[in-house]
Amino acid sequence: MSLPIQTDASTDLPYDAQVAAAMNRVLAAEHAARAAIADCEQQMQAALEHARQQRRTILEHSRARITALHLRAAHALGERTAQALVQRAESLSPAVAQGDLSEHLQAALQALAEQLTRPSDEVL
Numbered sequence: 227m228s229l230p231i232q233t234d235a236s237t238d239l240p241y242d243a244q245v246a247a248a249m250n251r252v253l254a255a256e257h258a259a260r261a262a263i264a265d266c267e268q269q270m271q272a273a274l275e276h277a278r279q280q281r282r283t284i285l286e287h288s289r290a291r292i293t294a295l296h297l298r299a300a301h302a303l304g305e306r307t308a309q310a311l312v313q314r315a316e317s318l319s320p321a322v323a324q325g326d327l328s329e330h331l332q333a334a335l336q337a338l339a340e341q342l343t344r345p346s347d348e349v350l
Contacts (some may be wrong), residue, residue, distance in 0.1 A: 300342040307338055 311331045 303342070304335065304338060308335060311335075 308331070311334060315331065
């Protein structure tokens, strides 16, 4: 026994054909929505990768600037330390041998240079 086929006056299609057409429209809309979501996800991934690259670039520039600042500060500190040692040497009594002072200055500068140029495990 088969079901009677009903018709809709507005489309003159049998009821089953109308349901099938509606289902096809729903499936097409779902397919379009999935495609739009996939496109959005692809755009989001591209934007995210671009942001990551910008972050890496900023980090590299920051590290280079920090290193340059450290080198300038170390150089300035070395010069000021040398000046302070020379001024101190000049203020010492003339009884201090010039060779002893020069060796002392050289040793102090060497120790300072080693301390300032030693790799640090600390990350800024």
